[in-house]
Amino acid sequence: MVKLATIAGSDASGGAGLEADLKTFEEYGLYGMAAVTVIATMDSDNDWAHRVFPVDEGALRAQLETVFKGVGVSAAKSGMLGTFYAVELTREYLSAYGVKNFVLDPVMVCKGAGEALNPELNNAIAEKLLPLAEVATPNLFEAEQLSGLTGIDTLEKMKEAARIIGGKGARHVFIKGGAKLPNQDRALDLFFDGRDFFTLEDELIKTSWTHGAGCTTSAAIAAGLARGLSAREAAVLAKKFIAASLKAGFPLNRWVGPGNPSAWRGAHLFG
Ligand code: PXL
Numbered sequence: 001m002v003k004l005a006t007i008a009g010s011d012a013s014g015g016a017g018l019e020a021d022l023k024t025f026e027e028y029g030l031y032g033m034a035a036v037t038v039i040a041t042m043d044s045d046n047d048w049a050h051r052v053f054p055v056d057e058g059a060l061r062a063q064l065e066t067v068f069k070g071v072g073v074s075a076a077k078s079g080m081l082g083t084f085y086a087v088e089l090t091r092e093y094l095s096a097y098g099v100k101n102f103v104l105d106p107v108m109v110c111k112g113a114g115e116a117l118n119p120e121l122n123n124a125i126a127e128k129l130l131p132l133a134e135v136a137t138p139n140l141f142e143a144e145q146l147s148g149l150t151g152i153d154t155l156e157k158m159k160e161a162a163r164i165i166g167g168k169g170a171r172h173v174f175i176k177g178g179a180k181l182p183n184q185d186r187a188l189d190l191f192f193d194g195r196d197f198f199t200l201e202d203e204l205i206k207t208s209w210t211h212g213a214g215c216t217t218s219a220a221i222a223a224g225l226a227r228g229l230s231a232r233e234a235a236v237l238a239k240k241f242i243a244a245s246l247k248a249g250f251p252l253n254r255w256v257g258p259g260n261p262s263a264w265r266g267a268h269l270f271g
Contacts, residue, residue: 001030001031002029002030002031002074002226002227003030003031003032003033003071003072003073003074003226004025004030004031004032004033004073004074004075004076004077004101004222004223004226005032005033005034005035005067005068005073005075005076005077006018006021006022006025006032006033006034006035006076006077006078006079006219006222007034007035007037007064007076007077007078007079007081007086007090007093008021008034008035008036008037008077008078008079008080008081008105008107008215009036009037009038009039009040009052009079009080009081009082009107010034010036010038010039010040011040011212012039012040012041012042013042013211013252013256014252014258015211015212015252015256015257015258015259016040016110016211016212016214016215016258017040017079017080017212017215018034018036018079019212020212020215020216020219020258020261021034021077021079021215021216021219021222022034023216023261023262024216024219024220024223024241024261025219025222025223026261027223027241027261027262027264027265028220028223028224028226028227030223030226030227033066033067033071033073034063034067035060035063035064035066035067036055036060036063037054037055037060037079037080037081037082037083037086038052038053038054038055038080038081038082038083038086039052039053039055040052040053040080040110041053042255042256044253044255047255048253048255048256050110052080052082052117054082054083054086057083057085057089060085060086060089061089064089064090064093067093068093068096068097068099069097072097073097073099073226074101074225074226075099075101075102075103075222075223075225075226076094076099076101076102076103076222077102077103077104077105077218077219077221077222078090078102078103078104078105078129079105079107079215079218080107080110080117081107081118081121081125082117082118082121083118083121084121084124087121087124087125087128087129088124088128090128090129091128091129091132094129094132095132099132100134101134101222101225101226102132102133102134102222103133103134103135103136103137103218103219103221103222103225104125104129104130104132104133104135104136104137104170104218105136105137105214105215105218106122106125106126106129106136106137106138106142106145106146107142107214107215108121108122108125108141108142108145109139109141109142116141119145122145122146125146126145126146126168127168130146130165130168130169130170131168131169131170132169133169133170133171133172134170134171134172134225134231135170135171135172135173135174135218135221135225135231135234135235136165136170136172136173136174137174137175137176137214137217137218137221138161138165138173138175138176139175139176139177139214140152140158140175140176140177140178140180140181143158143161143162143165143175144161146161146164146165146168147160147161147164147165148164149161149164153181153182154181155178155181155188155190155199158175158178158181158190159190159192159197161175162175162190162192162197163192166192166194171193171194171231172191172192172193172194172231172232172235173190173191173192174189174190174191174192174217174221174235175189175190175192176189176214176217177189178190178199179204184204185204186201186202186203186204187201187202187203187204187205187239187243188200188201189201189235189239191232191235193231193232198232200235200236200239202239202243203243205243205246205247205249207246207247207249207257208249208251208257209246209249209250209251209256209257209258209259210246210249210257210258210259211252211256211257211258211259212258212259213242213245213246213259216241216242216245216259216261217238217239217241217242218238220234220237220238220241220242221234221235221238222234224237224238240267241261241264242259244263244264244266244267244268245259245260245261245263245264246259247263247267248260248262248263
């Protein structure tokens, strides 16, 4: 059994975070483990306002020991880290255990929360984790934060950001969410391998139920790497996976709805 791990927050509502990651790993036929960094909760009496509770440093280290020392992994991804010590422990364990297949999802915003999370961590994520990343998967906002560029509103600017982020150490950069560029009616993402750019275009799935889409995409890339795909092959397959998931999105309540990673089974088996 191929094993991989996510170092990420728990989304108590189940659509994003490590819950999305583990569901995705399962769909790829892999054995998933999780080291929980923070617990995110949402308040239905207060317009689904998010709260984030960090897991203490000792408990996070003990989980990382379990995962990396006690079991071992073929790949790992990180999601919402939430504290400086989570960034540093992630760096420490990935380095100590020589994890090459590491996908950095530099979670800096949460659609539901509507604002930047922990902006004080952004530099630490860039400095400590980009150099370890086989693939970094920023959305447009995160690409701006990691590259220092502002107002990424064209494919050319996405490319410039990818080049800067690659220059900071990520071996491949996958910028998600080009659908948000002005006048964009296709789902457009950009993949950069340190030399060449590839655009990944697909039908834009018009849905409000996109909660967890970023987590799912980066988890699918990590799962593809664990399966032995190249970074580019893993990104191409992840894009198909997320499209199937979003086509089957559904509401949880009046505020939020996730994609459905298990939709892949049907899409995959029955075309
Ligand atoms: O989608 C970003 C995200 C990542 N991780 C956790 C979250 C969220 C958004 O809600 O809760 C744990």
